[in-house]
Each structure stands twice: as structure tokens, then as C-alpha cells.
Amino acid sequence: MILQQAFNGLALGMAYALIAVGYSLVFGILRLVNFSHGSVYAFGAHMVILFVSYHFGLAPAIILGVVLTGLLGILIDKMALSPLRKKNSPGISSLITTIGISYIIQNLLMMAFGSEKKTFPELFPSKMITIAGAQVSSMQIVMFIASVILLLVLTLLVKFTKIGLAMRSVEQSEKIASLMGINTNFIIAFTFFLGGASAAIASILISGYYQIVYPTMGFVVGLKAFAAAVLGGIGLFHGSIVGGLVIGVAEAIAASLFGSAYRDSVAFIILILVLVIRPAGLFGKKGIEKV
Amino acid sequence: MKKIVSLFLVLVVSISLLSGCASTKESSQDGPLKIAVAFPMTGDNAEYGKSFLLAAQIKVDEWNENGGVLGREVELVSYDDKNSGDEAASIAQKIVSDPEIIGVLGHFASGVSMVAAPTYNENKYIEISNTASHPDYSSIGDYIFRNNSVISSEFGVIEDVLVNDLKLSKVGVVAIKTDWGTTAGDIAADIFGNNPSLTLVGREDVLEGSDDYSLAIAKLKEAGAEAVIGVGMYSLLAPLAKQYKAVDPEIQVIGLSNAYAQQLIELGGEAAEGIIFPVSFYADSTDPAVRKFVDTYTEEFGSEPSALAAQAYDSIGILLEAVKQNGSTDRESLRDTLNAISYPGITGETQFDEIGDASKEYTKLVVKDGKFIRFSDVSGK
Numbered sequence: 163m164i165l166q167q168a169f170n171g172l173a174l175g176m177a178y179a180l181i182a183v184g185y186s187l188v189f190g191i192l193r194l195v196n197f198s199h200g201s202v203y204a205f206g207a208h209m210v211i212l213f214v215s216y217h218f219g220l221a222p223a224i225i226l227g228v229v230l231t232g233l234l235g236i237l238i239d240k241m242a243l244s245p246l247r248k249k250n251s252p253g254i255s256s257l258i259t260t261i262g263i264s265y266i267i268q269n270l271l272m273m274a275f276g277s278e279k280k281t282f283p284e285l286f287p288s289k290m291i292t293i294a295g296a297q298v299s300s301m302q303i304v305m306f307i308a309s310v311i312l313l314l315v316l317t318l319l320v321k322f323t324k325i326g327l328a329m330r331s332v333e334q335s336e337k338i339a340s341l342m343g344i345n346t347n348f349i350i351a352f353t354f355f356l357g358g359a360s361a362a363i364a365s366i367l368i369s370g371y372y373q374i375v376y377p378t379m380g381f382v383v384g385l386k387a388f389a390a391a392v393l394g395g396i397g398l399f400h401g402s403i404v405g406g407l408v409i410g411v412a413e414a415i416a417a418s419l420f421g422s423a424y425r426d427s428v429a430f431i432i433l434i435l436v437l438v439i440r441p442a443g444l445f446g447k448k449g450i451e452k453v
Numbered sequence: 454m455k456k457i458v459s460l461f462l463v464l465v466v467s468i469s470l471l472s473g474c475a476s477t478k479e480s481s482q483d484g485p486l487k488i489a490v491a492f493p494m495t496g497d498n499a500e501y502g503k504s505f506l507l508a509a510q511i512k513v514d515e516w517n518e519n520g521g522v523l524g525r526e527v528e529l530v531s532y533d534d535k536n537s538g539d540e541a542a543s544i545a546q547k548i549v550s551d552p553e554i555i556g557v558l559g560h561f562a563s564g565v566s567m568v569a570a571p572t573y574n575e576n577k578y579i580e581i582s583n584t585a586s587h588p589d590y591s592s593i594g595d596y597i598f599r600n601n602s603v604i605s606s607e608f609g610v611i612e613d614v615l616v617n618d619l620k621l622s623k624v625g626v627v628a629i630k631t632d633w634g635t636t637a638g639d640i641a642a643d644i645f646g647n648n649p650s651l652t653l654v655g656r657e658d659v660l661e662g663s664d665d666y667s668l669a670i671a672k673l674k675e676a677g678a679e680a681v682i683g684v685g686m687y688s689l690l691a692p693l694a695k696q697y698k699a700v701d702p703e704i705q706v707i708g709l710s711n712a713y714a715q716q717l718i719e720l721g722g723e724a725a726e727g728i729i730f731p732v733s734f735y736a737d738s739t740d741p742a743v744r745k746f747v748d749t750y751t752e753e754f755g756s757e758p759s760a761l762a763a764q765a766y767d768s769i770g771i772l773l774e775a776v777k778q779n780g781s782t783d784r785e786s787l788r789d790t791l792n793a794i795s796y797p798g799i800t801g802e803t804q805f806d807e808i809g810d811a812s813k814e815y816t817k818l819v820v821k822d823g824k825f826i827r828f829s830d831v832s833g834k
Binding site: 163166167170171173174177269272276277278279280281288290297299372373374376378379381382383413414417418421422423425426 | 500656658660662665668669671691696699700719
């Protein structure tokens with residue numbers, strides 16, 4: 163029972179971690195909490211079912227879905243956030259704007275697809291595997307592996323490539339980066355593309371597991387993933403993964419000890435505790451502002 | 454100067470109050486007779502609102518083809534409450550300020566209906582809800598009616614299914630965490646807990662929209678549940694069945710009448726097979742009145758009507774029949790007529806009791822081979 167719940171919690175946590183990576187990515191580069199991420203996540207899954215319904219086949223639908231969702235990320239930046247940056251608006255305006263965008267996307271999805279819950283195609287026939295008496299679905303294992311790969315790819319990209327170097331320099335100072343000959347507009351657009359694409363990958367894996375898609379699907383998980391990102395230290399990919407797993411397992415423990423009714427508040431109780439004890443998150447270092 | 458201004462303001466306020474009174478008393482006798490329809494038309498539950506509006510419109514069209522009621526055309530006025538209490542409160546104010554409106558069909562969630570109901574009751578506007586199943590809803594006032602089953606009677610049917618048809622004893626309850634869900638969950642726990650031949654092995658409350666019920670399922674499975682009752686819409690029941698059957702293929706999943714929607718089968722797929730639930734309306738019935746509604750509805754909407762949509766259709770029918778029998782739109786006598794009426798609708802003979810609840814006859818349905826069929830056809834009873 164405990165082991166079973168631990169596995170359930172890990173699988174749940176993996177879902178949070180996948181989404182949390184997207185929050186961290188945009189925050190890490192732009193110091194912006196992108197609250198439209200949950201809706202972008204829902205957009206990704208809807209694009210896939212749209213293409214599947216037009217008989218594109220599952221694999222092309224997934225690729226198109228990921229690319230289009232990435233482009234949506236760029237569009238959000240160009241339409242709403244970039245003008246704010248140009249006017250040197252305070253960070254809070256960008257944050258509120260992303261909340262607004264989140265609602266716009268959600269409602270557009272409702273207009274286009276209706277608000278009812280739709281089925282998402284099974285990515286592959288899932289089987290139950292028994293490990294030490296606990297049942298795990300093969301899809302859960304795939305989710306786990308996929309998020310580790312996503313984490314590795316993003317870390318390598320940011321740490322060891324030229325474009326990653328440019329991203330890190332934009333993070334430190336957009337102005338100086340542009341003086342050094344970096345095309346900052348391109349770098350920011352690229353970051354949003356990655357954020358959108360990672361949201362789409364997360365939504366495809368998670369929807370493939372639950373096989374359910376609807377416009378507000380990103381709301382609850384989005385909030386918990388945000389909690390996970392902050393918990394691990396926002397801006398750090400490995401922090402997001404650990405944060406997601408901690409929250410998933412904590413929910414599982416809370417559900418089995420106190421009942422499902424307490425499950426959903428646990429994520430936020432942990433978040434508050436961590437922020438009180440370690441304001442920068444589990445792995446976060448105290449920020450040194452270089453002037 | 455200040456005095457003059459304040460005097461002027463007092464004058465304005467009192468005139469507007471008086472004019473408000475005047476307009477509520479006088480209603481024109483030749484314009485269309487209006488019925489308000491207040492449901493979520495946007496947001497998470499928009500599909501329900503749209504389907505109820507269509508069902509109501511079909512009934513209104515039938516009446517208008519036969520010359521309307523009391524020689525007046527009938528017209529629906531649609532409001533969008535977004536399934537939110539705040540919106541419903543302001544919509545209720547809007548509705549009661551329109552003297553042409555004789556009654557309201559709505560709102561969707563019990564909690565939302567209960568926010569708006571006192572306003573309707575105070576202003577003597579009849580409210581009929583085709584969806585609210587919260588036990589306290591209809592006792593809010595004399596003008597508040599419910600054309601839906603009270604939740605406890607549905608659990609009575611489920612109790613019968615468990616004890617007599619399936620002979621299962623260990624029952625788990627999974628309820629959604631809303632005002633309605635927790636109340637219904639409590640009632641279920643109470644009914645099953647007090648039945649000597651049933652054992653309630655667990656009661657889990659889940660957040661709708663989290664889509665992961667594995668934690669609750671693992672607990673119920675550990676407790677040895679043989680049947681699980683999903684207190685929620687199809688959106689709870691389909692994933693619950695899917696996730697439960699993945700770990701325990703033997704589990705018997707049971708739902709409530711509001712799970713009766715085509716999406717249950719679409720979302721649940723294989724896992725939806727064998728789900729049993731009680732309904733007051735069955736779209737596959739051979740009754741010509743049912744067929745006529747189902748065909749018109751299906752042509753417009755693209756899928757078969759749910760029991761709740763059929764209740765929306767009947768609710769409008771009852772209200773118009775009451776206006777016809779009453780012979781006028783006088784609110785007080787209309788209320789009495791409505792209370793005394795016995796209406797043969799497609800969801801059975803409907804009659805409101807003294808607090809405004811309609812009693813419902815149930816058919817047990819089961820999902821078999823991707824279709825809803827009568828449970829009695831399967832079990833041979």
C-alpha cells in the first residue's frame with residue numbers, strides 16, 4: 163500500500179515536474195513568472211487532437227503540436243510581453259499580462275473546441291507492470307524517462323551551446339548582451355519557443371496517460387507545477403524535477419494518511435514551509451545582484 | 454447648496470424606486486411571454502447550458518406552433534451565469550427587474566441555484582431547476598421548484614442495485630469536492646453506512662480537474678472495495694473507471710443520473726463497459742413523445758439528449774401548462790397552479806410536492822458494447 167502510493171505519487175510528481183520545467187525555463191532567462199504556461203499546456207494537447215482528427219497520424223500530429231505550441235509561445239511574447247519590455251514596465255505588469263493571456267487562450271480554446279472533456283489518443287498500448295507488489299503503468303515509466311531526457315536536453319542546451327551562452331548572457335543583462343552583438347530579440351523568442359514546446363511535450367505525455375483533454379486542464383496542475391518550480395528553486399531545471407516529485411509524493415502520503423480531501427492543499431502547505439525556511443527554494447542560491 | 458443637492462438625490466432615488474414598482478406591477482398583455490433561461494453558456498460547463506437551452510427552445514417552438522400560450526407568443530431569454538454564484542446573483546437581479554418574465558429555468562449547479570433562489574423567491578418569480586439535486590435547494594422558498602431527483606432517492610436505487618441485483622457488499626464512495634459533491638457524498642456515506650448488508654469501506658473526496666484519482670483508488674482497493682460509486686458527472690466517472698480498472702479489472706463502477714451522457718462512453722472507452730446508473734429518462738425509449746424530442750434534439754445538437762436536457766424540456770412544458778391552466782400570468786395564482794399540476798412529460802409523470810420537489814421514476818441503465826441499455830435487459834429481470 164505504502165509502496166503503491168509512493169509510486170502513484172512519483173508518477174503524479176513527474177507530471178508536475180514536466181510542467182514545472184517550462185516555468186523554470188522562462189523564469190531562468192527572463193526573470194518572468196509566465197502564468198500563461200498552464201493554458202499553453204492545454205493548447206498543446208488540443209492541437210494534437212485537432213491534427214489527429216484530420217488524420218495526420220499520431221506522430222506527425224505530435225510534432226506539429228509541439229512546433230505550433232512553441233510558435234504560440236513566441237506569439238505571446240511578440241504581441242504582449244515584448245511591447246511591455248520596450249517600455250521598461252515593471253515586472254508586475256508582465257506577470258499580470260501573462261495571467262490575462264492565460265484566460266484569453268483558455269476561452270479561445272473553449273470557443274474552438276467546446277468545453278467538454280475530450281479523449282486523447284493512447285500514445286501506445288499501456289501495460290501494468292508489477293514491481294515489488296506495487297502496480298506501475300508502463301506509461302508512467304515513459305513519462306519518467308521522458309522528463310529526465312527533457313531535463314538533460316535543456317540543461318545541455320543552456321550550459322554547453324552557443325545559444326545557451328547567449329541565453330545566459332541575456333539573463334544577466336539584456337542591454338549588455340545586445341551591445342556584445344547578441345541578437346537579444348531572437349534569444350528571447352527562442353526561449354519562449356522552448357517554453358511553449360516543453361509545455362506541449364508535457365501535455366502530450368500527461369494527456370496520453372490520463373487520456374482526457376479540456377481547455378481548463380492546465381489550471382490545477384499549472385498551479386501545482388508552479389509550486390513545484392518555486393519549491394525546487396525557480397530557474398533551476400533539476401530543482402523543478404525534485405520539487406515536482408516532492409509535491410507528488412507528499413500528496414500521495416497526505417491522501418493515504420489523512421484522506422483525499424487533504425491532498426490538494428498539501429502542495430501549497432509545503433510550498434509555504436519551504437519558502438519560510440529557504441526563501442530561494444531547495445536548490446536555489448541566494449541571488450547576488452551584480453551591478 | 455449641499456442641501457439642495459442631497460434633496461435632489463433623495464428625489465432621484467425615490468422616483469427610481471417608485472418607477473421600479475410601477476414597472477413590476479404592469480406587464481403588457483400582448484407582447485411575448487418571456488421565460489428566462491440561466492445556465493453556463495461559456496466556461497467549463499458550457500456544454501450543459503447549450504444543451505438545456507436547445508431542449509427548452511424545442512419545447513417553446515412546439516407551443517408557438519400551436520399558437521403560444523394565452524394567445525401570446527412564448528420567448529426564451531438566455532443568460533450566461535458561467536456557473537458562478539457571483540454572476541448568478543447579478544443575473545437574478547436583472548431577471549426580476551423584467552416584468553415580462555414569468556419564470557426562470559436554471560441554474561446549473563446546486564450551489565449557484567441556491568445563491569440566486571432567494572432573489573427569485575422574494576420577487577415571486579418562479580424558478581425551476583432541472584439540475585439542482587442539493588437537498589436544501591427547493592426548501593429555500595415557495596417559488597422554488599426542482600424538476601430533478603433529490604440525490605438521496607438516487608442513492609436508494611443504487612442501494613437496491615448493490616444489495617439485490619449485484620449482491621455486493623463492500624462499497625467505496627468517490628465524491629467531487631464541490632458543495633453538491635460533498636453533501637451528496639455525505640448522504641451516500643450515511644445511506645450505505647446504515648445498511649446492514651453493505652459495508653462502506655472508504656469515502657474519498659477528490660478535486661475535479663486534477664484528473665488523477667490513483668491515490669484514492671489505491672486506498673479503496675486496499676480496503677477491498679467491490680463496488681465504487683462516483684459522485685460526479687461523466688467527467689469524474691470516465692477517468693475514475695479507467696484508472697480503477699487498470700489496477701482492478703473486477704471493480705463494479707456505479708454512477709448517478711447526471712453521468713448519463715454520450716461523453717461517458719467516449720471518454721471511458723473499454724473501461725465504461727458495465728457502469729450502472731439510475732436515470733429518469735431514457736433516450737432509446739419507444740414512446741413517440743420521447744422519440745420526437747430525441748430526434749429533433751439529436752438533429753440540432755449532434756448527440757442524444759441527457760436526462761438533464763430532457764428535464765429542461767419538461768420543465769418548460771410544466772411551466773407553460775401551468776400558465777395555460779391558470780389563465781393569467783398572475784404570479785401568486787400561477788405558483789399555486791404549478792404546485793397542483795400533474796404533468797405527463799417525457800421524464801414521467803411530474804408532480805411537485807409541498808416543498809417543490811418532483812419525485813422521479815428510475816430506470817437502471819448499464820453500458821454494454823458502447824451503448825446505454827436497460828439493466829433489466831442484461832440481468833434478465
